Amino acid sequence: MSTQMQARPADAAVTRRLKIHVLRYNPQDPASKPHLEVFEVDEAPSMTLFVALNDIRDRQDPSLQFDFVCRAGICGSCAMLINGRPGLACRTLTSGLGERITLAPLPFFELIGDLSVNTGKWMRGMSERLEAWIHSSSEVDLRRLEERMEPELAEQIYELERCIECGCCLAACGTARMRPDFVGAVGLNRIARLRLDPRDQRTDADYYELIGDDDGVFGCMSLLGCQDVCPKNLDLQTQIAYMRRKMLRAAVFPGS
C-alpha cells in the first residue's frame, strides 16, 4: 500500500483529479434526504468507476453503498446512472469521462441506499409473471443424453442468454419509467429466448397470454434506450420487433 501511496504525488502532474458527485440517500433513515456529495479521487491508469468507488469507500467514506460481485461485466450488480445514463461501473473507464462525474442509483428499482438498488427483487417478480422457464410436459430422464440441438440454434439461444439482468434497459426505458408494470426489454428478451428453445413447448398463443398487452410487447414505444445502453450489446431492438410481429400474427391468426 505504501509504495502505491508514495507513487501518487509523482504522478500528480499527469493524472487528473476526478470530482465524483454521488447521489446519497438512505431510505431507511428518516433524517436522510437525497443530495449530491462530492468525492475527489486521483485518476489511475485504466481506472474503472468500480475501482474509483472502492477507492472512495476505502479511503474517504466507508458508509458509501454500492454493489459489485464480479468486476468483469458478468454479474450486473454495479449498474448505475453514469452522468445520467445507465451503465456498469466495472466496465466504464474513467478516462472516457470528464473530470466531473455524476453517479446515481438506477431508477425504476427499489432503492437500498446510495448507489445500491434491488434489481433481483424485480427480476424475480418478472420471471414469475412471465413464467420464464422451460415449459414441457415430457418426462426428463436424467440417465439419458439430452436431445441434440443444431449448433446454429444453440448459438442463437446462447446469444439471448447472455443477458445479465443488470437492469440498465429498464432504467433507460422511458416507457418503463412512466408505466412501472411494463416488462421491459429484459422480459421480452427472455420470452424471445424461450420461444427459440425447442424444449419449451408453449405456442405463440401461450406467449401472447404473457406479453400480448400494453404491459408487454405492445406497451413498448420503441424508444430504443435499451438497445443503446445494453452493456452486453444485445440486439434488443430486433428481438422486440420480432416478438411484436409474432404476437401480432398470433392475434390476427389465432389458430395458426
Next chain:
Amino acid sequence: MGNSNELAVGAALTGRRESRLWPARLDFMQSASGLFLALFLWVHLFAEASILLGKDAMYRVTMFFEGYYIFGDPYPIIITLFSAFIFAILIFHAVLAVRKIPVTYRQYRVYQDHRKVMRHEDTSLWWVQVYTGFALFFLASVHLYGMMSQPANIGPYASSDRVVSEWMWPLYLLLLVTSVVHAAVGSYRVGVKWGWLPARDPVLGRQRLKWLMRGFIVFFLLLGLASLATYVRIGLEHRDHYGERYVPTWLQESPPQTAIPEEAP
C-alpha cells in the same frame, strides 16, 4: 396479467365479449393509420407544390382532384368527402396514439426528467411526437374543416386569397412544420418498431432509416415553405382582387374578357 384480469371480470359482469387480441390490433392500427397519414401528407405536399410550376399547373391539379378528368365536370364534393375520410383516419390515429401520451403529472415529470438526463436521441424524438401530435389535434382539424366546408375554394387565386387575405398563413406555417416532422419521425419509429428496416443489419438499417427521416424532414419542409411562399406572393399580388377566381391561360381569350370561375356552377 393484472389488467387483463380486470378486463375479464368487467367483461363477465357486463356481458361484453372481451378479446385478448385487441392490444395487438390497436398497436398495429396505430402504426398503419400513421403510415397512411404520412403517405397522404407527402402526396398532398407534392400536389400543393404544383403552384411552383405555375398557376396553370396548380389549376390542373385542382381539376384532377375534383374529378374533372374522370367525370368531365369538377365536383368539389369529392374534396369534402375525401377530407372527411382523412379527418376520420386522423381522429382514429389520435385516439390510438393517446394511449401512449403521458396523462398524469407524474408520468409527464418522470419522462421529462428521464429525457433530460438520458440525452438520448430516440427518447427525445418521441417527445417531439407528443408535442407535434398534440398540436396537430388542433391545427389539422382547422385545416380539414376548412376543406370540408369550402371545397370549391381551392385554386391558384382562391388558395392564395385564403393564405393571405383570410389570414391562414400562420396556421399553415405551423401545420407544415408540425405535420412534416411528425410524419417523418413517426415513419422512422414505425420502421424500428416492427423491424422494417432498409438493411439486413439492424444497426445499419436504423442508421439509414434515421438519415431518410432527416432527409424527408428537410426536403418536405423546403418544398412546403417554397409552396407557401408562392401562395403568399400570389395572395399579396391578388389582394385587391380578393374573391376573383383564376382563369387558365387556355381559356383566356384576347382581352377584354370576363372571368370564368374556377369551378363549374
